Amino acid sequence: MGRHFGLEDIVFESGEYKLLKVNSPESMNIFWHSAAHLLAQAVKKLYPHAKLGIGPAIKNGFYYDFDFGTPISADELDAIEAEMKRNVEADLPIVRQELSPEEALGFFNTEGQTYKVELIEELAEQISTYSQGEFTDLCRGPHLPSTGYLKFFKLTAITGAYWRGDERNPMLQRIYGTAYPTSKELKNHLRRVEEAKKRDHRLLGKQLKLFSFQPEAPGAPFWHPRGRVIWNETLSYIRGLLSKRGYGEVGTPLIMTQDLWEKSGHWDHYHNNMYFTSLENRDYAIKPMNCPGAVLMYKSDQWSYRDLPLRWAEIGIVHRYEKSGTLHGLFRVRHITQDDAHVFCTDDQLVDEVGKLINLVTEVLNHFGMTDIEVELSTRPKDRIGSDEFWDRAEQALEDSLKANETEYSVNEGEGAFYGPKIDFHILDSLGRSWQLSTIQLDFNFPERFDLEYIGPDNQPHRPVMLHRAIFGSIERFIGILIEHYAGDFPLWLTPEQAIVLPISEQQVQAAEDVQCKLIDAGMRCGIDSRNEKIGRKIRDAEKGKIPYMLIIGQREAEDGTVSLRRRGKGDLGVLSLDELKKSMDQEIIAGS
Known part of the structure; x- marks a missing residue:
């Protein structure tokens, strides 16, 4: 992005100038x-x-x-x-x-x-x-x-x-x-x-009993059972997908010594966002990023070109200090869970691996109903590590990968990570708001700093390329975006409580409990409202709780072993047998997941 001038400015520099459009x-x-x-x-x-x-x-x-x-x-x-x-x-x-x-x-x-x-x-x-x-x-x-x-x-x-x-x-x-x-x-x-x-995810989070924040842990969400369902379903989906794509899941420690963060560059370039502690006369930092841990794991073994590409995924917890005034619900937190992955590959594999990552990101975002995606190539920032030669090579490699994948993109000057350029993915939600979500970062610096090697076909040591990838970024933030994107009306596979059984009177409570048990045995998340309240009140509360399937049981349904189905947003859908109900729910879950 160039410098902006007003009509009253006197311009002394030569160069290319253009007029800004009114709504740019x-x-x-x-x-x-x-x-x-x-x-x-x-x-x-x-x-x-x-x-x-x-x-x-x-x-x-x-x-x-x-x-x-x-x-x-x-x-x-x-x-x-x-x-x-x-x-x-x-x-x-x-x-x-x-x-x-x-x-x-x-x-x-x-x-x-x-x-x-x-x-x-x-x-x-x-x-x-x-x-x-x-x-x-x-x-x-x-x-x-x-x-x-x-x-x-x-x-x-x-x-x-x-x-x-x-x-x-x-x-x-x-x-x-x-x-x-x-x-x-x-x-x-x-x-x-x-x-x-x-x-607003903060209001819906409270209304739907998904999460809360407590003054004893500023910037760190407490996940309630319903919210944890969304969390677990999201991670279950991504873990299953990554397993099919050849990823192994790893885990690295939360606290590591100061010398690691000095070597990685975080000590000099990320110090103000880190937490520290000292034990037994040794200084430690709580990790703000997962990548140095992955580097240490790579370095702990010997690798051949036949082992590459090596794809490691980590659902890792990191902590980053954010000023109190910037904290904002799930969107800006200090306790962050990242769906990180680190890919180690050869130069020859680089373009193909980045292409696979672009396709993976697109598939995941589309799965969550995010189909309007814009892509940016973010280049070297002022505060960075590594030589200009490394950065020239890395930026060109990402540009070549985007072109090879026929991906439309714009250039975001100076917004790369301090250790490498990156591809950023922005989505438009159901309100037309833009969110920066996924990122693919190319890193020649860490392999050089940590002296990472693999043995090539010539039996000589070579330097691998390292790719950092996050699809959700912060899982906390991603769920916050999902809450607002869907307005709390999640697709059935992601909904914390997929169905609720509503007995009309006390005489139908036993039949309602039997229906609930059968649906739970079939793998559904099903609750029951057996309060001594009128059925209209129970329906209103279920609607407010954004529960998709409301199963009403009166005397006739209790005798016949059926349910009267009310679907949120669609009204009454008639009387169904339990088999018909399970088939309907299964089809909707499969279609969405």
């Missing part, structure tokens, strides 16, 4: 960033003593952090919106100005903007500000030409947020908003947001 991602980020400044201008007008934090564009909108001194409430957002609209109607020009660090410090110190001063003190280069009316903000830009372009916006929420995401810093108030070029686009977005609220 780059243009929308500029649009949302300008809307954040519009918000900050309104806040400063209404709350003159407020101190400004930062106000970036984010996915589908923007936010701005404020220190109000005395916190405000959500009821005050309407007044802020009204002031924003007045500034839109005024169509104020947005003007860029460049300042030296000294000039910028003088201005923002005079304004009492201590958070801006802190940011400026970290900058040694020329600084730019943007002004609209009497409001001026620190910003590198670019921005829209004037406030009149921001007619269609909405403030959506107000929350707490630590300054710079660090719980040791002051708690600020973060106001979220969104804006679009047209009224129709704004209304469509707000409709999707409302639907997303209903699907």
